[in-house]
Amino acid sequence: MDRGRRRQWGVVCSALLLSALLAVASAQSPSPARAPKPAPSLPAALRAAPRPSSPAVPAPKAPAASPAPKQTPSPSASPVPKPPTPRAPAQAPKPSSPAAPSASPVPKPPAPRAPAQAPKPPSPPSASPPPAAPPLPKPSPPPPAPSAPKPSPVAPAPAQKPSPPTTTPPPQKPSAPPSPTNSSPPTPSLALSPNFYAASCPSVELAVNDVVRSASTLDPSIPGKLLRMVFHDCFVEGCDASVLIQGSGTERTDPANLSLGGFNVIDEAKRLLEAVCPATVSCSDIIVLAARDAVTFTGGPSVPVSLGRRDSLVSLASNVRANIIDTGFSVDAMAASFASKGLSLDDLVTLSGGHTIGSAHCGTFRERFRPDANGSMVPVDGTMNAEYATELMRACAASGSAAVGCDDGSAAAFDNRYFSNLLDGRGLLRTDAVLVQNATTRARVAAFAQSQDSFFSSWAGSFARLTSLGVKTGSAGEVRRLCSSVNG
Structure with missing residues (x-):
């Protein structure tokens, strides 16, 4: 059992x-x-x-x-x-x-x-040797590999510490790209700048100034012609030297531009610059610099100008009449034309002050007179100073192509005498005379007549805005080798 x-x-x-x-x-x-x-x-x-x-x-x-x-x-x-x-x-x-x-x-x-x-x-003596081997392969697949070799007994703790550094760098990397995009906005080389030619042609302003001074000394009418040229160029398709191109159907052939002069001065400055800085300085920049120097040469303010314009490839006579100021315009018509270019009524009065230098042919202001019963010429506008009207008829009696100073008694000096003459009824062109017939523009005329400093100060800003109209930069246009023709 x-x-x-x-x-x-x-x-x-x-x-x-x-x-x-x-x-x-x-x-x-x-x-x-x-x-x-x-x-x-x-x-x-x-x-x-x-x-x-x-x-x-x-x-x-x-x-x-x-x-x-x-x-x-x-x-x-x-x-x-x-x-x-x-x-x-x-x-x-x-x-x-x-x-x-x-x-x-x-x-x-x-x-x-x-x-x-x-x-x-706390129990490393018995269990630490076996578990130390298994946890090591676990942290190796994830990215924080460098932290694995440091702690051998406790594997899960180091695996959590390296994880935050892997997540923190990603937010810093995407934050970097916005800065370059923000630092490098639109290409700065395309913007107009007073120092545009500082490295490529540092003597550009000195060269143009020497040519303008020389030509004006030989021909006192040159400053007025150069100043008029910049108006006719910038108002038609922008400041792009399109008015310089010769040929059939170009802007230069329009009747409004037939009386322009000073082309030889621009060509001479271009030849000099091509010898010193070939294919570098545009003809449109030369026009702006020459107009600025013409004002300075006749006693006006020397204002800084921005450079970097390029020359146009096209010049059409059909673009002139739609953009140019006609001598028969009223204040409202001129104000509308200026507003279409982004210019104000104050710019209109200030830039009209450019008529303080230069002259005009008798045919330019003939519409201001009419024949009377005796066959004599009398002013159409009763506000014209009678003495001044007589002087004009006497000057134009001999020849209709005769030239008369735009600023009576001070046509060779850039000053505020022009505005004083307007208040006295001595404006040569109809576009000059109407400035005192509008209450707003008359107040500005009176202010400039009282202070030449005020006129000069306003001129600097208005001239800068005028010479920035429709500029071409970068890949638009070209730098012509000859200002009278596009590059072939």
Whole structure:
């Protein structure tokens, strides 16, 4: 009886221990290849098994391993008689490296507590060597690789520290591109600037000034002609030297431009600059500089001008009449023409002051007179000074092509005498005389007549706006080699 009861207890205990070992083995390694290795651990378990005197002890172990009821083979008792297997536990922890529970033997109750304490840093002696190897491959795939070698015992902590630096650089990189786009707005080389030729042709202003001074000394009418030229050029398709091009159907052939002069001065300045700075300075810039120097030569203010214009490729006579100011215009008509160019009524009065130098042919102001019953010429406008009217008729009696100074008594000096003459009824052209017949423009005329400084100060701004009309820069237009023709 004792021998049979011992055999039954042996079978029961071996079955229970085998089922527990199989459950632990399945939890330790999912791979089927490693499952048979826990079998040698049976003797160690058998030593602990005889302690319970009743089957109540294995009962709590059974729910911990759910697969126990499935595996109840009785042949598992065969490995019981093998005594030499107690050395197997030393080999068991090696294959169980992927999980912390493998370090503790199966039957011992503290084994389930080992995995809970394994991830914690305070238990490095037993669990630190095995887990140190598995966490290392985990941080290697993500970008923060440099931080992995520093902490070996605790892998998850360094993996979180390098992550913020990887996220912070991206916001700094996109912030960089806006700055260059913002720093380099529209190409600065295309903008007009007083220093446009500072590097390419630093002597441009000196060269033009010398040519203008020389020509004006020989011919006192040159300053007035150069100043008139810049008006006729800039008002028709912008300041692009289109008025200089010769040929059939060009702006130069329109009747309004037949009386223009000073072309030889522009050509001479261009020849000089081509010798010093070939294919660099545009003809349109030379016109602006020559007009500025003409004012300075006759006593007017020397104003800074911006440069960098390019010359037009087209010049059409059909563009002249639609843009030029006719001598028969009223204040409203002139104001509308100026407004279409972006110029104000104040610009109109100020730039009309350019008539303080220069002269006009008798045919230009003939419409201001009519014959009377006796065949004599009388002024159409009753506001014209009678003495001045007589002087004009006397000057034009001999020849209709005679020239009369636009500013009576001061046609060779750039000053405010022009405005004083307007208030006195001595305006030569009708466009001059009507400025005192409008309340707004008359007030400005009176202010300039009282203060030459006020006129000079206003001239600087209005001249800058005039010479900025419709300029061509960059790839628009060209720099002509000869101002009278486009490049072939």
